[in-house]
Structures are given as structure tokens and as C-alpha cells.
Amino acid sequence: MQIIKSIQSRIYEIRGERVMLDFDLASLYEVETRILNQAVKRNIQRFPDDFMFQLTNEELQSARIEINKRDMSSQFVMTYSSRRPTSALPFAFTEQGVAMLSGVLRSEKAINMNIAIMRAFVDVRKILLRQNNMNEQLLEIKERLGEHDVQLNELYDAMDNLLDEKIAQLKWKDREKIGFKI
Template sequence: MKNNITTLLAVESFINEHEREIRGHTILPDSDIANLYEISIEEIHKTLKKNPRRFPPDFAFLLNDDEKEKLFLTGNKIFAFTQPGILMLGGQLKSKRAIRTQIQLIELFVDSMPGKVFEILSEMQNQNE
């Protein structure tokens, strides 16, 4: 778990250094996420296109020209990801860094709530019935 914490702290540090505010959300632009997960921006865009239902507007959105200018970003299509969007994207990617980070986040979540995961799943099941 110590290595997991170290890697997660490195990811958290990266996010804290690169996060920006737009539309009332704390976001990372797709170029920073590409660096974080060691993938191409094109791979991010393909993932969004293949899985649109996984990325509602409060997870990821396309920046308009004014927003790109305000954030000092250049490019045609620049997507902004909120924290839930960053996590969802990481679960869809195949890079070693993304997979390792997702596994560590899941382990950290489960470790922080011993015995609660099954309770939560049971409650969700009951709500859906």
C-alpha cells in the first residue's frame, strides 16, 4: 500500500499543479490528462467519442474559444475534465499508468470504507427495484 500511496500522492500533486477553474468547475484540459496518463490527446478524444454516455457535461465538456483564450490554451478541440471525468477516463484507458492509477484509487477507496462497499451496492440494488 505504501507504493500505492506514493503514486497517488504524485498524481494528486500533478493535478494540483495543473488544475484550472472554468464554468464553476475545477478542471484539467485534455493535454494535461494526456501527460498524466501517458497517452495521446487523440486517444482521449477517441475514448470520448466511443463512450459519450460515460461523460455527462459535469464530467467533461468542450471548451469554447473564449475559455481557451482565458486558460491560455490553443488548439481546435480542447476538452476539459472535472475530477469525476478524470476518474472515468482513467477507467477506460489502456495505458500502464492509467491502469495502475485506477487500481490504486479503487484499493484506497475500499480500504477507507471496510465492509461498506457491499452495503452500498445492496442499497443501490434496493433503490433500483
């Protein structure tokens, strides 16, 4: 369960997709990022654009993904110590791309980790479905409350009218009578 929570913290929302980045996957599979990327490039036909894409600098910054040099060091030549080349931007793998990695990386660790990653994606999907269901329920409750407010206002108006009539009757009975008294 702890590993799934760790994996869930590495799932990002980028371009409207839930993705994992290559350096996170490499650390989970216990391989270097460059090795993972080489395996992907050797099997690039398995990774269409909806399975994997490369991030832009803007996406990397807007996602506020903190990348320390240890994670990225294997992705670019060390002569670029102060800046990364554009080609070294991380790759993002969608759920289908991560599933496809299981066919590319064949170690037992990769297979077991892939199963855990798939479970994490499923858990994230379940959480989002529950959240959507709760949002629908809240909207339904708000609509009902709106209807109840209207009905309560009608009740209050009816009660006010009844009270006004009773007060008028009491005033009529308690008035000082004039005229012939016996």
C-alpha cells in the same frame, strides 16, 4: 508527493468547476491526446455534460492556459499550421469525468495516474475547505474586535469621567479658603 503537486498545477477553474484538460491528461497517462479523445468518443455515454465539456476560444484565452504546439499537435490535422479549427478546442474533464476515464483507459499507467489525480483533487478540496474555515475564523475575530473596541471605548470614557471627578476634588481641596480663620 511531487507528482501530486505537478497534477495540482494542471487543475484549472473553468465555468465554476475544477477541471483538467485533455492534453494534460494525455501527457499524464502517456498517450496521445487524439487517442484519449477517441476513447472518450467511443464511450461518450459515460461522459455527460457535467463530467466533460469542450472549451470555447474565450474560455481558453481567459483561463490563460498556455498550450504549446507539442501538446495540441495530435489534436488537429497538421495542415492547420497557423490556426486551430474550432473542433480542436480542448475538452475539460471534471473530477467525475477523470474518474470515468479510469473505466475507459485500462492500462496500468492510466490506473496508477488516475489514483494520483484523484488524490490531487482531494488535496485541492481540502485546501479550499481550510481556506473557507480560516475566512470564517477571521470574520469571527473581526466581530470580536469590533465588540472589544466598543467595550474599550466605554472603559476609556469611564476612566476619563473618574479622572475628571478626581481633578475636580483636588481643585476643591487645594482652593484658597476664604472666610473666618482661627
